[in-house]
Amino acid sequence: MVKRIPPLAGPEKDTLLVSINRHRDVVLWKLQGLDEEQARRPLTPSGTNLLSLLKHLSYVEYGWFCGTFGRETEQLGDPEDDLNVGPDETIADMVALYGRARAAADLAVHEVGLDGLGTSWDGETVSMRWVLVHMIEETARHAGHMDIVRELIDGATGDHAGN
Numbered sequence: 001m002v003k004r005i006p007p008l009a010g011p012e013k014d015t016l017l018v019s020i021n022r023h024r025d026v027v028l029w030k031l032q033g034l035d036e037e038q039a040r041r042p043l044t045p046s047g048t049n050l051l052s053l054l055k056h057l058s059y060v061e062y063g064w065f066c067g068t069f070g071r072e073t074e075q076l077g078d079p080e081d082d083l084n085v086g087p088d089e090t091i092a093d094m095v096a097l098y099g100r101a102r103a104a105a106d107l108a109v110h111e112v113g114l115d116g117l118g119t120s121w122d123g124e125t126v127s128m129r130w131v132l133v134h135m136i137e138e139t140a141r142h143a144g145h146m147d148i149v150r151e152l153i154d155g156a157t158g159d160h161a162g163n
Contacts, residue, residue: 013114016132017106023139024102026159027057030146031091034153039091043152050149052083053142054094058101060138064131065105068118073104105135 031039031050039051059082062073076082085094112118114129143159151157 012129013109016114016129016136017109020132020136020139022159023136023143024057024098026143027054027139027146028095028098029159030143030150031095033156034091034150036091038153040085041153043149048083048145048149049085050146050153051085051089051091051094053146053149054098055085055089056082057139057142058082058094058097061098061101061105061135063121064135064138065108068120068126068131069108069112069116069128070118071104071108074100 031054034050040049042049059076059079062076063079065071066073109128109132112128114127114132116128117125118128118131120126147157147159
């Protein structure tokens with residue numbers, strides 16, 4: 001996995017996409033090399049675990065990028081249950097779900113454009129630009145949570161292997 005660096009003087013959309021993809025890649029890296037038990041191990045009083053954070057990020061990718069702009073998404077479970085991973089949901093399943101959510105989100109960004117407007121889950125009108133910034137924040141925040149949880153599992157830290 002190559003560490004992505006946003007362009008220092010590039011087009012706005014390129015900068016935003018490289019930034020979100022950098023954090024998305026970190027999220028996936030946090031699961032590499034773990035077994036099912038480790039990925040599900042709750043290490044905070046609230047029960048946070050790596051697999052549940054990945055599932056949550058998949059749901060919010062679909063919700064913010066697709067739902068907001070009236071784009072199709074795959075049938076997901078109850079949005080209030082997005083932090084709960086069922087016993088039949090594996091690392092491979094959640095990584096695949098995240099991959100599909102990312103692809104759908106990226107398609108929405110390219111087809112809608114930064115100035116395109118949509119309606120968020122709470123009825124607010126938002127631009128694709130705002131959603132991208134929000135999702136960079138959301139993904140970075142949860143990547144940080146995942147960093148702490150991963151460190152508690154096996155001591156691995158950083159944003160990519162070897163860091």
